[in-house]
Amino acid sequence: MRTEQTPDDLPGRAFYKLMTSVVVPRPIAWVSTTSESGVDNLAPHSFFTISCTEPPIVQFTSVGRKDSLRNAEATGEFVVNLASESLQDQVNASATDYPSHVSEFDALDIGREASTTVRPPRVADSPVAVECALHSTLRLGDSTVVFGRVLNVAVDENVLKDDGLPDVTLLRPMARLGRNEWSALGEVRGIDRIPYRP
Numbered sequence: 001m002r003t004e005q006t007p008d009d010l011p012g013r014a015f016y017k018l019m020t021s022v023v024v025p026r027p028i029a030w031v032s033t034t035s036e037s038g039v040d041n042l043a044p045h046s047f048f049t050i051s052c053t054e055p056p057i058v059q060f061t062s063v064g065r066k067d068s069l070r071n072a073e074a075t076g077e078f079v080v081n082l083a084s085e086s087l088q089d090q091v092n093a094s095a096t097d098y099p100s101h102v103s104e105f106d107a108l109d110i111g112r113e114a115s116t117t118v119r120p121p122r123v124a125d126s127p128v129a130v131e132c133a134l135h136s137t138l139r140l141g142d143s144t145v146v147f148g149r150v151l152n153v154a155v156d157e158n159v160l161k162d163d164g165l166p167d168v169t170l171l172r173p174m175a176r177l178g179r180n181e182w183s184a185l186g187e188v189r190g191i192d193r194i195p196y197r198p
């Protein structure tokens, strides 16, 4: 037996809660932006993925209109920082609804460093920063999908393997689950794709 629920069965936030409990785990984009007046903003977004490979484009979704969305629209730039396990408390604290004139970097004493290609800073202690120019936005109901053309990916060389790619066991990415649940990296298995053989 299964329970079956349509959006009509669960009005309001209840269906959203169901969706975020079944689409799991979700990687967390820790999005830094700078407002037009120069306030550096930082907030986690778990509605996040790669949208296109060539050109490289990533996306995050703002549920409602928030500072990250407003700043990305106003300035055309944002950075996705990787939310690693050691930064979890700061990632969570940066989701607090600080007013626009308060920088989460300052309020939470989060170290920043200059990005290479865009104005919003990178999180200094995050091992990966994906610097983006706003590509476009897409309004969908109460949400806005923000697409960013990737201009530069800055990776801490201490997390790189010999093949030049990051070692996920060193990145230690956190993921978002349902309710107030988060998860850390579990067992990592290498599994090769199987070519079709008629």
Ligand SMILES: Cc1cc2nc3c(=O)[nH]c(=O)nc-3n(C[C@H](O)[C@H](O)[C@H](O)COP(=O)(O)O)c2cc1C
Pocket (backbone or CB within 6 Å): 028, 041, 042, 043, 044, 045, 046, 047, 048, 061, 062, 063, 064, 066, 067, 068, 069, 091, 092, 094, 095, 096, 097, 098, 176
């Ligand atoms: C792990 C985590 C993931 C989140 N994911 C999203 C998301 O995908 N979209 C969203 O709109 N808010 C998300 N939030 C909530 C925002 O981070 C929160 O509303 C924040 O205050 C927005 O900040 P801003 O106004 O500075 O952009 C998430 C919060 C946490 C803790």
